[in-house]
Structures are given as structure tokens and as C-alpha cells.
Amino acid sequence: MKCVYCHDDIPSLLTKAHHYHKQERRANQGRPGIDDIYPLCWSCHHGLLHYGIITVNEVREAAAAT
Numbered sequence: 001m002k003c004v005y006c007h008d009d010i011p012s013l014l015t016k017a018h019h020y021h022k023q024e025r026r027a028n029q030g031r032p033g034i035d036d037i038y039p040l041c042w043s044c045h046h047g048l049l050h051y052g053i054i055t056v057n058e059v060r061e062a063a064a065a066t
Contacts, residue, residue: 003041004063005054013041017049017059038063 002009017040038059040049048054 001039002066003044004038004066005040005044005048005059007066008041008043010041013043014039015042015045016040017045036060 001011001014003014008014016037018035018037040059044054044059049056049059
């Protein structure tokens with residue numbers, strides 16, 4: 001398994017990124033794709049995604065392309 005965004009394949013650096021933050025996921029239960037998770041490395045997940053440099057849609061597109 002590797003990061004769907006940067007393709008880093010160091011297992012100890014991979015995290016599970018949820019489609020939405022937990023508060024939104026509870027509010028949108030039943031929405032298609034709401035429970036999707038994506039393997040992202042620590043840098044892409046906590047650096048790029050959480051700080052808004054990349055969007056969830058960009059991560060979803062990257063996952064679909066890999």
C-alpha cells in the first residue's frame with residue numbers, strides 16, 4: 001500500500017484519511033462516499049490536507065487515478 005497522493009510507500013508513514021472530519025461525517029450519515037478512507041503519508045495527510053493546501057476532492061481524484 002502507498003500514499004494515494006505522493007505515492008510514498010513507507011508503511012510506517014501511512015495514515016488513514018477520512019473523507020470528512022468526524023463532526024461532518026456524523027451530520028451526513030448515509031451520503032455516498034462519506035465513509036471512504038484514503039491511505040495518505042503523514043506529510044500529505046497532516047501537512048497538505050489538514051492545512052488546506054490540497055482538498056479532499058484532489059485526494060479522491062488521486063485515489064481514483066492510482
